[in-house]
Amino acid sequence: MAKTKRQIIEDLKLIDIVAEIIDSRIPISSQNPDIKEIIKDKKRLIILNKSDLACEKENKKWVTYFENNNISAVLVDSATGKGIKDAINEINEIYDKEKYEEKGRIGKSIRIMILGIPNVGKSSFINRIAKKNTAQVGNKPGVTRQKQWIHVSDKIELLDTPGVLWPKLDNEKIALNLAYTGTIKNDILSITDIGYEFLKLFQKRYLENLKQRYKLNEDEINDILQIEEQREKTLALMALIAKKRGAIISGGEIDYERVANILLEDFKNGKLGRITLETVGDGSQR
Ligand SMILES: Nc1nc2c(ncn2[C@@H]2O[C@H](COP(=O)(O)OP(=O)(O)OP(=O)(O)O)[C@@H](O)[C@H]2O)c(=O)[nH]1
Numbered sequence: 001m002a003k004t005k006r007q008i009i010e011d012l013k014l015i016d017i018v019a020e021i022i023d024s025r026i027p028i029s030s031q032n033p034d035i036k037e038i039i040k041d042k043k044r045l046i047i048l049n050k051s052d053l054a055c056e057k058e059n060k061k062w063v064t065y066f067e068n069n070n071i072s073a074v075l076v077d078s079a080t081g082k083g084i085k086d087a088i089n090e091i092n093e094i095y096d097k098e099k100y101e102e103k104g105r106i107g108k109s110i111r112i113m114i115l116g117i118p119n120v121g122k123s124s125f126i127n128r129i130a131k132k133n134t135a136q137v138g139n140k141p142g143v144t145r146q147k148q149w150i151h152v153s154d155k156i157e158l159l160d161t162p163g164v165l166w167p168k169l170d171n172e173k174i175a176l177n178l179a180y181t182g183t184i185k186n187d188i189l190s191i192t193d194i195g196y197e198f199l200k201l202f203q204k205r206y207l208e209n210l211k212q213r214y215k216l217n218e219d220e221i222n223d224i225l226q227i228e229e230q231r232e233k234t235l236a237l238m239a240l241i242a243k244k245r246g247a248i249i250s251g252g253e254i255d256y257e258r259v260a261n262i263l264l265e266d267f268k269n270g271k272l273g274r275i276t277l278e279t280v281g282d283g284s285q286r
């Protein structure tokens, strides 16, 4: 990772704006903790990617949150290309401000670099933003080290390789969030435990989604909601979902591993609805 970081810092010399791609479902956990130190005073644009999988109301709140912290942010869905135009507009906007401050940059294109932790959609974003102008890839003369630049518009060029940074894994809550979204494999906890932790968190805010997805009826769910002890309650809910889905081992025992897999797969594929796991003001922002 130290080598990658050095490479990024070296590449940054050529860059005007850093676009940091994050996952809209977990906007804090999917940031790189060292980003500020790495990019220093470079202009930064936050791309809240996978916005199609996150709750619309929360998406808007996160944009406001970043803007209140003087960081431009746009909602993007790189799977369909929604929001790509907004990202381009925002890049022009950031640059225009800069242009007046800095002489000699007028007429030159804006150079962008994509940064982000694994699996947030860096490549998808690059493909989307580049496709607009039939991705002209070529060597740019006058750059010491040969770099591939992708022509985005008359004004914007993109470094073809994204900088892959590492998330903050020493915090258990963050590591779990990244395991739920499938960003990292969690080697410490079993799938069953990850599924359990997910359900514990999920049922607090998205009980309706569970009811809908697994066709849980009111009587069944009300009995479970009466249970005071958190662990017991979550396990009862897990067992109920297992029954609905036939995650039963011969002999009638609950197959907890299988139900954990069902829950996590359904979440990853958006089958549980549009979900935001980290909300503004829930204490995830340090
Ligand atoms: N629904 C949805 N899926 C997305 C979006 N962006 C990317 N994906 C999916 O997320 C997964 C990871 O996307 P990539 O573009 O490969 O992510 P990356 O950041 O380049 O990943 P690495 O190169 O492994 O670090 C793929 O399955 C994509 O199809 C999005 O905006 N919405």
Ligand SMILES: [Mg+2]
Pocket: 122, 123, 124
């Ligand atoms: Mg990639």
